[in-house]
Amino acid sequence: MRTRLVRTWRGVRHLAPTAATGFASLLLLPVLLLTVAVALVAPGRRLAVAPALRAFADRERVRIDVPVPVADDTSLRDPVLRRDLRWYAVHAVLGTFAGLVGFILPAAALNALLVPAYWWLVPADDPVTSPYPVTSWALAATMPLVAVGYTALAMLVVPPLARWxxxxxxxxxxxxxxxxxxxxxxxxxxxxxxxxxxxxAELRRIERDLHDGTQNKLVAVAMHLGIVERALRRDPAGALPMVLRAQDATSDALAGLRDVVRSIYPPVLAERGLDGAVAGLIARCPVPCALTTIGPRRAPAAVESAAYFVVAEALTNIAKHSGATQASVVLTRADTLTIEVHDNGHGGADENLGTGLSGIARRVAAFDGSTTVTSPPGGPTLLRVELPCGT
Ligand SMILES: Nc1ncnc2c1ncn2[C@@H]1O[C@H](COP(=O)(O)OP(=O)(O)OP(=O)(O)O)[C@@H](O)[C@H]1O
Ligand SMILES: [Mg+2]
Structure with missing residues (x-):
């Protein structure tokens, strides 16, 4: 009995809002039909009210625990939009009906319960009729029985109706x-x-680094060798300083080339794995930082490389902007590699203010991963990146 009452109450709670939104939908149905008619002849069959319709349908999806699709097409050709339209029509008609039944039965029960309290206030020539005219105290006294009847009917009808x-x-x-x-x-x-x-973008960056850095330095080497050659012809004994200068220029060019190579795939990753490479980054970070790694598997090289750049940028940001006194990096490896970089600074990280965070998001999106930055004013800041490892 108790569970039946609870079930009925749940049904009423589900159907009462249905009555309200269903009835509103019914009133707006002609407008919707008109806009659909306009959309049918419009270019691209665009439905002007599609965003509103979608929001309305999604609200109902959330209410009944149906996954919300990520669609934003406003054309009538879109299957999700067509489903939403069909649901709207059904909701306007059947929703109103089911909602009213679910609402009216408990309302009638409540009214019958209250009739003995107010029937004598109603004019005698127009008495309360619920469900028969109540014209005397004796008849009024039977009303609680009627209330029980309505309640029983509601208990019978409302739960299956709400379920259906x-x-x-x-x-x-x-x-x-x-x-x-x-x-x-x-x-x-x-x-x-x-x-x-x-x-x-990466190719363009490497090309620029090679062009502006390494190539210029090699040009300088060639220039120095030219000077050496001329000096050797003129005065071989006095050519030594120029040879030394050419040697310096060569070392400089080599160092530049090494930097470019490192920026493509940090050799430290190959040598020490992601944990070791990240530990190296942390050791160089001026803010005290703890590293936790969970899960033993190594990730594919490209994923580890992306992860390394994520941590490098996050730690640089912490040092540059956060004002933090404590930071932490957590690497969790399973089917996805999860990176969490946390700091206790003043927050306010905003990817629109620079290229670092947006670069992270772009790099991660390329792996079908996700990036979230939580950084309310006042802090703390948490950067969370998930990189699928492709298994
Ligand atoms: N950990 C953090 N704590 C507080 N503010 C941060 C943090 N990280 C980033 N920010 C803020 O967000 C902005 C954007 O960061 P982002 O890394 O995108 O750019 P940037 O560091 O300014 O420049 P760059 O392009 O060299 O990385 C920063 O300018 C800074 O104001
Ligand atoms: Mg930055």
């Missing part, structure tokens, strides 16, 4: 697997584009 309506909306609003697959393909296409973009 919930499963109907669930079926209408659930986005089928092929549409989800299409979404996933769109996501992967975007991450592939990001990978190509990151790759292109």
């Amino acid at each position: 309506y919930r499963s109907l909306t669930g079926r209408l609003l659930a986005v089928p697997a092929d549409v989800r697959l299409a979404e996933r393909v769109a996501e992967l296409t975007a991450s592939r584009a990001a990978a190509l973009e990151a790759h292109g």
Whole structure:
């Protein structure tokens, strides 16, 4: 009995808002039909009210625990939008009906319970009729029985009605697997584009480093050797200082070349693995920092390289901007490599203010990973990056 009452109450709580939104939908249905008619002849079949419709449908999805699709197409050709439209029509008609039934029965029970308190206030020629005219105290005294009847009816009708309506909306609003697959393909296409973009940017950077740095230094070496050659012809004994200068220039060019190579794939990663390489970064960080690594597996070289650059940029930011006295790096390796860099500084990190954080986000997106920066004013700051390891 008690569980039945609880179930009925839950059903009422589900159906009462359904009555409200269903009825509002019913009132707006002609407007929607009109905009659909306009969209049918509009270029690209764009539905002007698509964002509002989507928000409305998503609100219902959240209410009944159906996954919210990540779609933003406003064309009538979009399968998710078509599903939303179909749900709207059903919700406007059946939702209003189911909602009203779920609402009216308990309301009638409550009213019957209250009739004995107020029937005598109502004019005698227009008595309360619920469900028969109440014109005497004797009749009023029977009303609690009527209330019990309504309650019993509600207990019988409301729970299955709420269940049925919930499963109907669930079926209408659930986005089928092929549409989800299409979404996933769109996501992967975007991450592939990001990978190509990151790759292109990296190539341009290496080209610039080689061109502006190494090439210039090698030109200087050639120039010095030219001077040496001339000096050797003129006065071989006095050529030694020039030879030494040429040697210096060569060492300088070599050091520059080594830097470029290091920036492509830090050799420390090959030598010491990600843990060792990150420990090296931490040792150079002026803010005291703790390293925790969980999980023994090594990740693919490209992933480790990206992770290394993430930690390097995060620690540089902590040293440059955070004002922190304590920081920590946690590396967790499973199917994804998770990097968490935390500092107790004053917060306020904003990727729109520089190129470092947005560079991290782009690099990580290229691996189909995710980046979140939590940095409220006053701190603390947490950078969390997830890099799928492709297994
Ligand atoms: N750990 C942090 N604590 C507080 N503020 C931060 C932190 N990290 C970044 N910020 C803020 O966010 C901004 C953006 O950081 P980002 O790394 O993108 O750029 P940057 O460090 O200023 O320049 P660069 O392009 O050289 O990295 C910084 O200018 C800084 O104001
Ligand atoms: Mg930075």
